[in-house]
Amino acid sequence: MSELPLRPSPLSRQQRLQESIATFDPGGVGVVNGNLFGFPHDYAHASTVVIGVPWDVTTSYQDGTSQGPNAILKASPQLDFYDFDQPHAWQQGIYMLPIPRWLLARNQRLRQDAIAIIQGAEQGITPTDNLDLSAALERVNQGCRAMSRWVFNQTQTALQQRKKFIIIGGDHSVPLGGLEALSQHYDDFGILHLDAHGDLRIAYEGFQESHASIMYNAIQLPQVTKLVQVGIRDISHREMSLIQQSHGRIVTYLDTQLKQASYAGIHWLQQCRNIVKDLPEHVYISCDVDGLD
Secondary structure, eight states, X not given: OOOOOOOOOOOOHHHHHHHHHHHOOTTSOOOOSSSGGGOXXXXXXXXXXXXXXXXXXXXXXXXXXXXXXXXXXXXXXGSOXXXXXXXXXXXXXXXXXXXXXXXXXXXXXXXHHHHHHHHHHHTTOOTTTOHHHHHHHHHHHHHHHHHHHHHHHHHHHHHHTTOEEEEEOSSTTTTHHHHXXXXXXXXXXXXXXXOSBOOOOSSGGGOTTOGGGHHHHHTTSTTEEEEEEEEEOBOOHHHHHHHHTSTTSEEEEEHHHHHHHHHTTOOHHHHHHHHHHTSOSSEEXXXXXXXXX
């Protein structure tokens, strides 16, 4: 009587992952698997965690950036990712957390409250004048704090596992929780802020964690010893006063100043070297897309 062939033992999850990485073709068709670029990594084996935050509650003019994380994820398999400095960078492991649907749903509800507050302010009506607007403002501020706590928790978990992190918004209010987590891991660090706006407003339009207040909120953390802003071209008088009174803690390279330096013959590489000189050893980079215009 012939023996039945032995059934091969099932591969462990780690073995399957290692096999997926070994057979992954960086030049092939992007796989739609829920991860950026269709990368084969999972959370445990990734060195970099991407945190998508679908939040644009306090946007002043036009919303829609809450769809940003999903749009980036959806488009990423169509993109090539060869890096000229680090051609094999993808092998370090990049994993994007699932985008929380509950957060997007809360964003959509609170956005209606924020719109009512903004429209009231444009008519000279403030929450102190109107009980409904006052209640709406309380809900928005509580919701923004809850969002920041969620970002803090995700960032804290990544840092505790010695992972790097990237936060994708959403509006520019979303990194605050990440900065709060960093402040528990570093005694001091700087922020390189690339933006068209100063974002140094104090509770802009009444929103304590407004997109226009992110850098003001950041410098309330004593561990943030330096804020270097680059490309600013839209800034208020009060923000400029705050910069001038910061005793060098905030260094701002206005877009007009960068252009003037270029016209004077100071090439861009030298300007970049001058900018970097203002930063400490540990640096968090925060980039708003309008800073790239």
